[in-house]
Amino acid sequence: MSEAKMITLTIEGRQVRVAEGTSILEAAKAAGVLVPHYCYHPGLPVAGVCRMCLVEVEKAPKLAPACATAVAEGQIVHVHSGKALEARKGVLEFLLINHPLDCPICDQAGECELQDYTFAEGRSEGRLIEPKRFNPVEDFGGDVLYVTNRCILCTRCVRFMDDVAQEPVLNVSERGDRAVIGKFEGQDLTHPWSGNVVDLCPVGALLSKDFLNKARAWELDRAASVCPNCTQGCNIMVETRDNMVVRLRPRSNEDVNKYFMCDYGRLNYRWMNRTDRLEAPLVRHGDRLAAAEWEVAIDAAARALEGKRIHAVVSPSLSNEALYLVARILGRGDGTGAFRVERGPEAPLPGVEDLALRADRAANVQGAEMLGFRRSDAPLAGLRGGDALLFVDADPSVLDVGDLERAGAVVVIGTALPEILRTADAVLPIANMVEEEGTFTNIRGRVQRFLQARAAPGMARPSWWVLGDLLARLGEPGSYFLASDVFAALAASRSEFSGLSYDSLGLRGLPVMAPAGAR
Amino acid sequence: MGFPHKSHPRETPVLSTHFGDSEARSLSGWRARGGYRALEQALGMTPAEIVNVVKDSGLRGRGGAGFPTGLKWSFMKPGDGKPHYLCCNADESEPGTFKDREIMRWTPHALIEGCAIASHAIGAETCYIYIRGEFTEPLQTVGAALDEAYRDGILGKSAMGTGKRIDIYIHKGAGAYICGEETALMNSIEGRRGNPRIKPPFPAVAGLFGQPTTINNVETLAAVPPILTNGAEWYKAMSLSNPKSTGTKLFSVCGNIARPGNYEVTMGFPFREFLHDICGGARPGHTLKAVIPGGSSVPIQTMQEADATLMDYEGFVANGSMLGSGGVIVFDDSVCMVRMIGRLARFYAHESCAQCTQCREGTAWVTKILERMENGGGTTRDLDTLLELSENMTGKTICVLSDSCAAPVVSGIQKFRHEFEAHINGKRCPMRSAAAA
Numbered sequence A: 001m002s003e004a005k006m007i008t009l010t011i012e013g014r015q016v017r018v019a020e021g022t023s024i025l026e027a028a029k030a031a032g033v034l035v036p037h038y039c040y041h042p043g044l045p046v047a048g049v050c051r052m053c054l055v056e057v058e059k060a061p062k063l064a065p066a067c068a069t070a071v072a073e074g075q076i077v078h079v080h081s082g083k084a085l086e087a088r089k090g091v092l093e094f095l096l097i098n099h100p101l102d103c104p105i106c107d108q109a110g111e112c113e114l115q116d117y118t119f120a121e122g123r124s125e126g127r128l129i130e131p132k133r134f135n136p137v138e139d140f141g142g143d144v145l146y147v148t149n150r151c152i153l154c155t156r157c158v159r160f161m162d163d164v165a166q167e168p169v170l171n172v173s174e175r176g177d178r179a180v181i182g183k184f185e186g187q188d189l190t191h192p193w194s195g196n197v198v199d200l201c202p203v204g205a206l207l208s209k210d211f212l213n214k215a216r217a218w219e220l221d222r223a224a225s226v227c228p229n230c231t232q233g234c235n236i237m238v239e240t241r242d243n244m245v246v247r248l249r250p251r252s253n254e255d256v257n258k259y260f261m262c263d264y265g266r267l268n269y270r271w272m273n274r275t276d277r278l279e280a281p282l283v284r285h286g287d288r289l290a291a292a293e294w295e296v297a298i299d300a301a302a303r304a305l306e307g308k309r310i311h312a313v314v315s316p317s318l319s320n321e322a323l324y325l326v327a328r329i330l331g332r333g334d335g336t337g338a339f340r341v342e343r344g345p346e347a348p349l350p351g352v353e354d355l356a357l358r359a360d361r362a363a364n365v366q367g368a369e370m371l372g373f374r375r376s377d378a379p380l381a382g383l384r385g386g387d388a389l390l391f392v393d394a395d396p397s398v399l400d401v402g403d404l405e406r407a408g409a410v411v412v413i414g415t416a417l418p419e420i421l422r423t424a425d426a427v428l429p430i431a432n433m434v435e436e437e438g439t440f441t442n443i444r445g446r447v448q449r450f451l452q453a454r455a456a457p458g459m460a461r462p463s464w465w466v467l468g469d470l471l472a473r474l475g476e477p478g479s480y481f482l483a484s485d486v487f488a489a490l491a492a493s494r495s496e497f498s499g500l501s502y503d504s505l506g507l508r509g510l511p512v513m514a515p516a517g518a519r
Numbered sequence B: 001m002g003f004p005h006k007s008h009p010r011e012t013p014v015l016s017t018h019f020g021d022s023e024a025r026s027l028s029g030w031r032a033r034g035g036y037r038a039l040e041q042a043l044g045m046t047p048a049e050i051v052n053v054v055k056d057s058g059l060r061g062r063g064g065a066g067f068p069t070g071l072k073w074s075f076m077k078p079g080d081g082k083p084h085y086l087c088c089n090a091d092e093s094e095p096g097t098f099k100d101r102e103i104m105r106w107t108p109h110a111l112i113e114g115c116a117i118a119s120h121a122i123g124a125e126t127c128y129i130y131i132r133g134e135f136t137e138p139l140q141t142v143g144a145a146l147d148e149a150y151r152d153g154i155l156g157k158s159a160m161g162t163g164k165r166i167d168i169y170i171h172k173g174a175g176a177y178i179c180g181e182e183t184a185l186m187n188s189i190e191g192r193r194g195n196p197r198i199k200p201p202f203p204a205v206a207g208l209f210g211q212p213t214t215i216n217n218v219e220t221l222a223a224v225p226p227i228l229t230n231g232a233e234w235y236k237a238m239s240l241s242n243p244k245s246t247g248t249k250l251f252s253v254c255g256n257i258a259r260p261g262n263y264e265v266t267m268g269f270p271f272r273e274f275l276h277d278i279c280g281g282a283r284p285g286h287t288l289k290a291v292i293p294g295g296s297s298v299p300i301q302t303m304q305e306a307d308a309t310l311m312d313y314e315g316f317v318a319n320g321s322m323l324g325s326g327g328v329i330v331f332d333d334s335v336c337m338v339r340m341i342g343r344l345a346r347f348y349a350h351e352s353c354a355q356c357t358q359c360r361e362g363t364a365w366v367t368k369i370l371e372r373m374e375n376g377g378g379t380t381r382d383l384d385t386l387l388e389l390s391e392n393m394t395g396k397t398i399c400v401l402s403d404s405c406a407a408p409v410v411s412g413i414q415k416f417r418h419e420f421e422a423h424i425n426g427k428r429c430p431m432r433s434a435a436a437a
Helices: A024-030 A082-097 A113-121 A156-164 A196-200 A263-267 A294-305 A320-331 A365-370 A401-406 A419-423 A463-473 A483-493 B027-032 B037-043 B047-057 B069-074 B099-106 B108-122 B136-151 B182-190 B218-222 B224-230 B232-237 B271-278 B303-307 B313-318 B337-351 B357-374 B380-392 B401-415 B417-426
Strands: A006-011 A014-019 A054-057 A076-078 A144-146 A170-173 A180-183 A206-208 A221-226 A235-241 A244-250 A282-285 A288-291 A310-314 A336-339 A388-392 A409-414 A426-429 A438-441 A446-450 B084-090 B124-131 B167-172 B213-217 B248-255 B261-266 B288-292 B327-332
Touching (some): A006 A024, A014 A024, A024 A054, A054 A082, A082 B357, A156 A170, A196 A206, A196 A244, A221 A446, A294 A409, A294 A426, A294 A463, A310 A320, A320 A336, A320 A365, A320 A438, A320 A463, A365 A438, B027 B108, B027 B136, B047 B069, B047 B224, B047 B232, B069 B213, B084 B108, B084 B182, B099 B136, B099 B248, B108 B124, B108 B136, B108 B213, B108 B218, B124 B136, B124 B182, B182 B213, B213 B218, B218 B224, B224 B232, B261 B271, B288 B303, B357 B417, B380 B417, B401 B417
Parallel strands (some): A006 A076, A409 A426, B248 B327
Antiparallel strands (some): A170 A180, A282 A288, A282 A426
């Protein structure tokens, strides 16, 4: 493949070199200049309709739409010249004449591009004295509500459904200022990826019913994370308000999910806020479990495991760090580990290559397999009579009383304590994935970091910490102070992970090395 | 010919010779009047030869923009392996324009012949005639003529037995003004919403179905057969002023004029004489006040400007307007300019495709202000607002619909400011009697 021809141009006095065919808008991004825009989105075909990105190109007769104009050698572009500013001011005024100024009750306020650009560049007062046009709110089906009056008709939603979801449900109905986004007769936004139109909407016209009136944008705390709801590993932002997760949104990653996430992943966050959580370590005293200090509980767990063959049943949504430490505990003897994965229908996003809601509804199936855990529909089959059962946050529905009676000892490490496990010898409470940091390995072997988004309840500790302490108590080197230390130890001991570190992974992740001989 | 009036001696009928002559509609009648000789001749020529003749004739687009036709055809490269298309723009919807309608009503074979010649010249096997949906009679006459032409072997797999395939289809519009914009027209033919496309790419590169396409107006294509028959020199010689404007032009005249109708004159004819002599001037008891010379999208001329104009592409520009489509709308002293401009703006607001912000919102807003002004609610500040909005609506959108809405507003305020001020100061329309108001 031949190298793309490079073009040099000047944008706002900064010289920039980009590949031929790049738009002025993208070239400006490369030069560190934001050209205000509404209809343009890098994940959608160019429409060129909002006319907000008009820029002045020297020697051109008219202002040029930066999104739809290709760069040319030697071009000199002014984004903030008087002429360009006047044009944008004009567009903003036109967009606002029929836009209700209901920012105080609009979910988008605070993250609204119309608000931002109006504040930055718009007129300070309106000149319209005629009544504004009015249209009622419409239910678009799925999770989406259409507040017609706020719509600026950028058509991002229409283009997403047409070209990315490839299920044309939306259209522009009517003409002139009567135009609105319409739904084709008898159709709803029920495509498994249609929730993305809410993120794509630059204003408060398309809203999530789930998030409706839940929070103001400026009240939210955000943490970069990875969606734990399937093996795709879409990059996401976990948004919390008062330590409660209220919304998951996609975070762009060219190599994984572009700009999108599916509705299943987006809406499956309530478990992160569960309140029936284990809040203190528990130790068995005769026929009951009693709260204990961490050291006492770790001690009790270690004593229960010591001298027995261990069979671990783990959750396939544990981090690589936690699974690595469990594997090391198993590795002391001839222990075995298994997991079961919940499955559901696969739902691809046709417009993006290799992006789908995967059938395996767990975050780290790939990581668990790479670290030696066996995938099985009967993960307790490996439990022999007298074995110690180490149950790490797995789905309790795999258990029955017989399994527990067969076990020589039961140690539970988890976020909750199901009734059936009340016979355990020791119970260690851990943080769930949004309460700790760590890494997942996705379906394509990409290792991606997730950061902590909320505080864990009570005395619960990050899983890597608890497992590290347990490992140390069992006499292995296992005292870690940071999740990154655990990952460094993992990278040092497992060839697939060698060369990777939290620093090199960054927030976009990196693929693991292909194991020698494979591929 | 000044259809529906009889021909005026100062007209130069070329396209309008057979207007009103129902026999010219049939194939036999058309043949008897010399029809299809030009096509026969063209099919014996190479495409490049035809393009050169049209180039030499100086023929320019009659739809409004005035782009040299031969040059446009030369952008098409026959033999590039791609299917080429010809679109005939018969979506004549510009207010005040009704010349294409008469061509299709009376001489449908002239259009078909022009289409066939142009198809050959640009290497197209397929031509679409996009006819405005409201044109029920032209749809029927062109449809009947097409049937005849197919039956006679003029069109089809082997046009006139030469082995060249030329197919012509009629595509009926659904009533949107914007579909007369060339790229919106192509979207409409493709079955999409009639929204103009961003240019580039231009139609000659990627037009209908993404293939090289040429799009010409009815009057342009109908002028091609006589050019081939009589030669480029004959056509070029028909010019009374600027050598860049050649041939004849059909003008549709309507409004407050004694004899409204279609008139065909040589390029460069004095506009004053055209209005007063050929069209009969003002109605008795009235004086003319203003004229929109090229369809509603061009700036308004005062009578002073109109009187100084020579009717060609350059002449109208030199006097504050444009030749446009040749739809002449005449206003006399009974017309309220504020109301008239408000009505025009309302048309554009109704027809905006809603893609570009400035057009979607601007046309509607301008209409609201003008209508409020007409009803006596205007202020001096509104005039500044109107001019500023018009500035924001000009040269910033995908197509020129919003520019077209701004043109009469700006020229109206500039040239008839006193009428706007009379509305503002009197708090009512001075043209309406107190009782009526």
